[in-house]
């Protein structure tokens with residue numbers, strides 16, 4: 182097995198007295214996408230800030246590409262890409278100028294900024310100042326900047342925040358391309374659909390701890406309950422029945438319900454990551 | 469620290485400069501200030517005292533007045549014409565020297581000396597002209613005066629206000645371009661979060677700070693030099709002049725980095741600038757008011773950076789006159805380096821806590 186690109190052991194962080202990250206451990210392999218799924222304030226961004234060297238962990242250890250994160254090693258920093266939660270672009274510069282400038286800091290001689298902008302759908306606006314961009318365009322710009330150095334490790338803090346569904350889908354595709362190229366990707370989201378679709382593995386993070394970490398399928402198998410929702414005409418009204426599929430009595434029950442009236446619709450229901458999240462933490466992903 | 473990355477950041481800042489209002493303001497302000505001050509004070513104060521003389525004999529006093537650089541002399545034919553010109557404020561004062569005046573003085577006759585002074589003339593000019601006249605009379609008399617009158621030109625040998633304003637404009641140019649531009653550029657990068665973007669790349673905080681300091685130094689040098697050209701104060705030793713301007717520019721840039729690393733946002737930067745402004749500008753006031761005790765100026769750090777420019781550019785002195793200043797200012801700048809180190813580490817912590 183190859184060495185993990187991101188290796189985190191029991192790191193903690195506190196803002197003053199507030200423990201934001203309470204000792205979490207995980208690994209991300211090259212080419213793997215790990216999705217951090219959790220509600221506001223769970224500690225997702227704080228974890229990324231520690232791993233990108235913006236803050237020093239108060240406890241625990243972490244290695245990026247084999248080097249301890251506290252070393253602040255420029256050679257390692259040259260191999261990571263970061264998409265920040267808050268947009269931080271040079272608004273007075275054009276998209277291309279932004280990318281060319283950052284590329285130069287990575288020592289990239291002739292960066293293919295236009296190609297990168299094309300991937301996020303901004304090629305035709307490359308020469309316009311970022312100041313003139315819409316919110317979603319700026320977000321795409323943020324993602325493109327994280328790609329500029331063909332990073333081996335990508336940290337993406339809510340990469341599709343504020344993007345329309347079509348653009349989100351295309352950005353997710355480019356993130357998958359990066360992973361296919363071999364990049365280890367750590368991304369955060371509170372969108373369970375995104376976590377499900379994009380991640381090889383998902384980490385549920387709540388209140389500074391990882392409560393579960395596994396592939397979406399395994400999580401659903403382990404914790405989710407499948408069921409069938411049946412709507413029936415009942416005299417003049419409409420009745421709805423839900424039958425769990427994973428019990429020994431499921432078959433009997435199903436027959437009974439279907440036979441009890443005129444069936445209008447039948448839906449099989451698979452637990453979503455959100456259902457499982459609620460089940461495990463007693464709280465939802467939003468609010 | 470990588471010089472390549474540092475220069476990349478500097479190049480970016482220089483390219484962004486013309487797109488930033490503060491940058492443009494820094495460039496326009498010293499010019500505007502020079503113009504305004506030259507128009508307001510230059511012509512008003514710098515004009516030499518104007519004296520009209522009616523000399524009915526051939527007095528030595530007229531000859532002496534003619535030789536004086538500091539006085540603009542007009543010789544008129546009649547006392548009536550003279551009075552008319554004094555009244556019209558065409559001259560500040562008029563002197564009527566009757567025939568045989570010199571001889572009368574020498575023989576101790578105490579002849580009448582008519583000195584007319586214009587009501588609209590500046591008191592400074594009146595003073596200069598009356599004292600000068602009395603002095604010249606005493607010279608003619610050839611005897612030692614009963615008291616030892618020593619006429620002391622305060623401070624800078626009676627330099628006109630327009631010249632004494634040069635350090636004020638210079639300080640302005642240096643501070644705005646050398647300190648304010650880099651500190652606001654740094655604070656802007658903090659506020660926009662671009663500093664964080666730089667710091668997660670291979671860029672080091674020290675590279676950012678040195679780039680900002682160089683930005684300030686270059687801009688301050690250009691501005692200070694232009695200001696001197698505009699004020700026609702270039703001294704006689706170009707190399708020493710360049711040295712002292714570079715020195716003062718770098719000094720201002722160091723102050724700018726202290727302010728920029730200390731301030732967490734533009735509001736706190738303006739507070740800092742306002743708070744330190746008086747402290748920074750205090751020493752230049754002493755050039756403007758030579759009658760103030762000059763040693764007080766030396767208590768202010770900026771004195772040691774600005775004084776060499778004064779000495780070299782305005783007074784035409786050389787390296788021997790300024791090396792002490794240069795050593796002291798270098799000492800101050802070096803003492804600020806560890807301060808910047810501490811502030812920079814604090815800045816990186818604050819950056820994330822925002």
Ligand SMILES: Nc1ncnc2c1ncn2[C@@H]1O[C@H](COP(=O)(O)OP(=O)(O)OP(=O)(O)O)[C@@H](O)[C@H]1O
Nearest residue numbers: 196201220221222223224225226227228820821822
């Ligand atoms: N600068 C800060 N100062 C003080 N507390 C902070 C700061 N940043 C975050 N916190 C606290 O740390 C905890 C974790 O915050 P963090 O930003 O890591 O959450 P998150 O999972 O990224 O949330 P979101 O989904 O809203 O982005 C929260 O309780 C938050 O209030």
Ligand SMILES: [Mg+2]
Nearest residue numbers: 225226227266
């Ligand atoms: Mg966050």
